[in-house]
Amino acid sequence: MRIRRVTPATLLTLFTSSYVAAEVLTEKEVLQRFMEQSPQARELRARIASTKAELQGRSLLPNPSFSYSREGAGFTEFFEAQQQLPITGRLGYLRKASNAAVGATEGEARFALWRLRGDVRMAFHALLHAQERERMAAASIQEIAGVVKTLSDR
Secondary structure, eight states: OOOOOOOHHHHHHHHHHTOOOOOOOOHHHHHHHHHHHOHHHHHHHHHHHHHHHHHHHHTSOOOOEEEEEEETTTTEEEEEEEOOOOOSSHHHHHHHHHHHHHHHHHHHHHHHHHHHHHHHHHHHHHHHHHHHHHHHHHHHHHHHHHHHHHHHHO
16 A cells, blocks of 8 residues: 655645535434435335235235126026135234234334434444544644745745
8 A cells, every 4th residue: 555645735725625615414404304315215114105005905805706697598697796705714814914014014114224324323423523534634734834834934
């Protein structure tokens, strides 16, 4: 690994030329914006809604069926309506399983959001640390520039 030496004047030019006034946000505001605008958070919420919708259909009664038949010679017509009614309690078990699956999906989503919020917090504090280091470097550069000016005047 090779380390390059940078003159104070170069650093001063670098920091002063790229300085742009930015919006100041607190950690709470950053997390709130993340929860509102993050595609990962939206995907997790949509996954929960999708799981609920998918599993609700499994615990519904089957659709009734209707049939009509007509026979020729003696002119006989039949109209039949059928509805299957489960008597084994299967739908109750399916509802319980669906509720458990939705709860598991919600738990996974909460955990994923918790991890994502932790990542955002880490990035936020890393940014604050980098800004503090930049401020200290700029102060050191100004101090060195003052020493250089004093020495050049002598």
